[in-house]
Amino acid sequence: GAGVSQSPSNKVTEKGKDVELRCDPISGHTALYWYRQSLGQGLEFLIYFQGNSAPDKSGLPSDRFSAERTGGSVSTLTIQRTQQEDSAVYLCASSLETYYGYTFGSGTRLTVV
Amino acid sequence: GQSLEQPSEVTAVEGAIVQINCTYQTSGFYGLSWYQQHDGGAPTFLSYNALDGLEETGRFSSFLSRSDSYGYLLLQELQMKDSASYFCAVKVNRDDKIIFGKGTRLHILP
Numbered sequence: 192g193a194g195v196s197q198s199p200s201n202k203v204t205e206k207g208k209d210v211e212l213r214c215d216p217i218s219g220h221t222a223l224y225w226y227r228q229s230l231g232q233g234l235e236f237l238i239y240f241q242g243n244s245a246p247d248k249s250g251l252p253s254d255r256f257s258a259e260r261t262g263g264s265v266s267t268l269t270i271q272r273t274q275q276e277d278s279a280v281y282l283c284a285s286s287l288e289t290y291y292g293y294t295f296g297s298g299t300r301l302t303v304v
Numbered sequence: 305g306q307s308l309e310q311p312s313e314v315t316a317v318e319g320a321i322v323q324i325n326c327t328y329q330t331s332g333f334y335g336l337s338w339y340q341q342h343d344g345g346a347p348t349f350l351s352y353n354a355l356d357g358l359e360e361t362g363r364f365s366s367f368l369s370r371s372d373s374y375g376y377l378l379l380q381e382l383q384m385k386d387s388a389s390y391f392c393a394v395k396v397n398r399d400d401k402i403i404f405g406k407g408t409r410l411h412i413l414p
Contacts, residue, residue, distance in 0.1 A: 222400055233391060233406035234347065241399040282346065290400040292337060292349030 193217075195296035197283050203302045204273055212268040212299045216285030223266050224286075224293060225258060227279040234282065240266065242288070273303045306330045308405035310392050315411040316382055324377045324408045326392030334395040336368050336375045337402065342388045350377070350390075379410075387412045 196215040204210050216223050225237040236250040240260040251257070255273075260266040270277055280300050284293035307329040316322040326336070335354035339347040353359055353368035353375060365378040379386055389407040396403055 224402070226404070234393075234404040236401070236403060239399070239401055244399065247399065247401060286400055290335070290395060291352055293339075293347075293402065295346040295348070297346050 197296035214266045214283030220285035224284045226282045229279045306403045310405045313409045332396040337393040338377045339391045
């Protein structure tokens with residue numbers, strides 16, 4: 192596609208429920224990244240996928256968080272048993288093999304009530 | 305650990321020049337990027353410096369000194385639309401993993 196597409200744009204969920212966030216990167220971009228941003232804060236690295244290499248999961252805050260990337264394209268970030276502190280904007284980005292900036296999607300605003 | 309320091313807020317006047325500084329301490333360093341984010345929007349890429357020196361792109365310039373672990377973003381001829389948050393970000397490995405600073409909120413006065 193023309194840009195990085197994320198869905199849903201907004202998600203309200205009850206504490207304890209599982210949620211899935213989807214990211215569709217720019218066609219041809221080999222790298223895909225997930226970040227989260229709490230209100231008025233910086234971007235916190237979660238996980239990235241680079242080509243066929245094993246993903247770097249070092250930023251995932253707990254084992255309730257997981258992500259996969261199927262066929263080197265679409266990625267899904269799953270949060271199990273959501274907690275109120277998970278409320279944030281989850282941003283996905285993709286880039287070409289040679290870095291010259293990420294292209295970010297518009298994000299998914301997750302609210303856990 | 306990873307540490308990027310930048311001022312939390314900066315205020316400047318329309319038409320003026322402003323510099324936003326960034327110092328970093330990271331496990332690896334491959335380059336320094338700057339991103340702009342308007343309220344409610346996604347971050348957008350502005351610049352990338354892998355080598356020392358000044359890079360100019362229109363009204364925006366970015367500088368890097370690797371020996372000082374320091375860089376800055378220079379915005380000239382400020383416009384009201386430049387009101388946004390600006391993030392410095394370090395590429396820390398060959399796989400393009402980027403660590404972001406907490407951002408600098410730029411306020412522009414008419």
